[in-house]
Amino acid sequence: MEKLKLMLVDDEERFLTTTEKLLKKKGVDVVTASSGGEALEKLRAHAVNVVILDVKMPGMDGVATLKEIKRQFPMVEVIMLTGHATVDSAVVGLKSGAVDYLMKPADLDQILEKANDAFSRRMGIEERIRVARMRGLMKSPRDILRNT
Numbered sequence: 476m477e478k479l480k481l482m483l484v485d486d487e488e489r490f491l492t493t494t495e496k497l498l499k500k501k502g503v504d505v506v507t508a509s510s511g512g513e514a515l516e517k518l519r520a521h522a523v524n525v526v527i528l529d530v531k532m533p534g535m536d537g538v539a540t541l542k543e544i545k546r547q548f549p550m551v552e553v554i555m556l557t558g559h560a561t562v563d564s565a566v567v568g569l570k571s572g573a574v575d576y577l578m579k580p581a582d583l584d585q586i587l588e589k590a591n592d593a594f595s596r597r598m599g600i601e602e603r604i605r606v607a608r609m610r611g612l613m614k615s616p617r618d619i620l621r622n623t
Contacts, residue, residue: 480522482506484514484540485556487600497583504588511535511543518548527577527586527592530557530564538567545572550600552593556581566598583595 481503485491490559491507498505508514512535514526526544530537541553555568558579568576574593577586 477524477598478504479590480504480506480513480524481590482508482517482521482523482526484508484511484526484532484537486510486532487529494583494586498587501583501587503587511537511540514540515543515547518544518551523548523551524597525552525554525590527554527556527599528573530555530568538571540563541568541571541573550597552597554589575595 521592554575558578
């Protein structure tokens with residue numbers, strides 16, 4: 476069974492290192508990035524399931540990064556994280572493909588709960604894709620009987 480691999484993307488170095496250490500203590504496989512561009516590079520190199528993505532970052536902000544993640548890696552689930560939450564940024568993030576939204580300071584258990592929910596969602600989607608592919612490869616019982 477596949478295990479959750481999480482990416483944290485935040486320009487606040489202290490938040491990033493502290494949260495990474497705490498998640499690793501809980502047995503979570505974590506990759507970190509301090510910018511949107513770095514996140515995209517690391518997504519090319521690592522099999523990540525869920526990204527926790529800060530909204531407010533210099534350069535490529537969280538919404539632009541989210542859109543690029545969903546374009547290049549559509550199966551990666553993204554949860555937006557912000558200390559500057561507004562209804563507008565939440566709506567834009569969710570309309571752009573985020574599965575959820577967290578407010579800073581986010582409790583570690585809350586981060587884990589949302590990440591695990593997003594991971595379960597992804598696993599469900601992957602299972603439906605596998606079933607659909609198998610149905611496409613397999614003949615129906617009626618076709619099999621006709622050919623024997």
